[in-house]
Amino acid sequence: MSQSGTWVKRIVDSRFFKEAMEKSEELFSQNKVGLLSLLRGALKKVQETASSSNLTVVKLLNRYIILFSELIKAYVQGSYTKLPLITLVKITAALLYFVMPFDFIPDFLPLVGFADDLAIVVWVGKAIKEELDEFEKHL
Numbered sequence: 001m002s003q004s005g006t007w008v009k010r011i012v013d014s015r016f017f018k019e020a021m022e023k024s025e026e027l028f029s030q031n032k033v034g035l036l037s038l039l040r041g042a043l044k045k046v047q048e049t050a051s052s053s054n055l056t057v058v059k060l061l062n063r064y065i066i067l068f069s070e071l072i073k074a075y076v077q078g079s080y081t082k083l084p085l086i087t088l089v090k091i092t093a094a095l096l097y098f099v100m101p102f103d104f105i106p107d108f109l110p111l112v113g114f115a116d117d118l119a120i121v122v123w124v125g126k127a128i129k130e131e132l133d134e135f136e137k138h139l
Contacts, residue, residue: 008119016103017093024076024092028085029058033074035092039069051113061118064125068095073133080138087128094124 011017027035046065050058068091074080075088097120103105104116125132 008123011104011116011119012123014104017097018099019076020093020096020100021089023096024089027092027096028089035072035076038092038095038099040070041099043069045099057118058114059127061114061121065095065098066122067132067136068124069122070139071132074135074138080135083131087131090124090128094121 026094027038042065046062050062071080072088072091072095075083097103098117105112107113107117
């Protein structure tokens with residue numbers, strides 16, 4: 001396993017991501033309003049992050065967060081239901097992890113604070129690439 005793969009595995013195995021997965025399952029099964037609130041929070045945070053940085057990685061993070069949010073919204077509205085629940089839970093967990101200020105690397109740390117958020121979001125994005133490509137055709 002590559003060093004970056006090992007680092008992502010440590011984040012995925014952390015209590016922070018496990019907590020995000022548990023909350024994600026709960027949101028999907030019991031709290032659609034909370035789920036939509038999460039989408040608003042993630043979009044607001046990524047917009048603030050993107051406006052303060054011109055880095056390519058921030059643009060990638062922005063793209064994934066927007067795409068994840070659109071997909072979850074379409075699923076909740078019933079206009080796109082082609083995804084298995086586990087995929088939706090992973091996407092929601094990535095969004096939850098992204099909005100949590102205290103995670104594997106706390107967000108308030110300059111420059112490195114978003115590295116773990118980016119790693120999780122990109123990891124999920126790559127894991128579900130085919131599903132995301134299919135969803136983008138739907139848009």
